[in-house]
Amino acid sequence: LVILTEWNEFRALDLERVGSLMKQKILCDFRNIYKQEEILKFGFLYTSIGRADINPEENSLKIRAKA
Numbered sequence: 122l123v124i125l126t127e128w129n130e131f132r133a134l135d136l137e138r139v140g141s142l143m144k145q146k147i148l149c150d151f152r153n154i155y156k157q158e159e160i161l162k163f164g165f166l167y168t169s170i171g172r173a174d175i176n177p178e179e180n181s182l183k184i185r186a187k188a
Contacts, residue, residue, distance in 0.1 A: 123149040136163040 122139065124131050132154050140146045140163050148155075148165040157175050160167040167175035 122147070123151065124154060125151050127152045127154055136160070136165070140165060 122143070146163070146165040148160060148167050150167065150169045153169050153172065157167065157172065161175055161177055164177045166177065
């Protein structure tokens with residue numbers, strides 16, 4: 122999933138449902154509308170602009186330590 126807009130429709134996605142429909146849970150958020158901690162809960166590989174990428178298998182402890 123690639124997000125290129127800040128429209129409200131994309132700010133309120135049901136990430137659990139979206140993830141269940143995807144073959145691979147990869148989210149590219151090029152407007153930084155989601156918090157990294159929120160994305161981590163749903164197990165997405167997450168890429169954004171100006172922030173570190175999140176790979177739930179490698180980075181879960183790093184993100185939790187910041188919270």
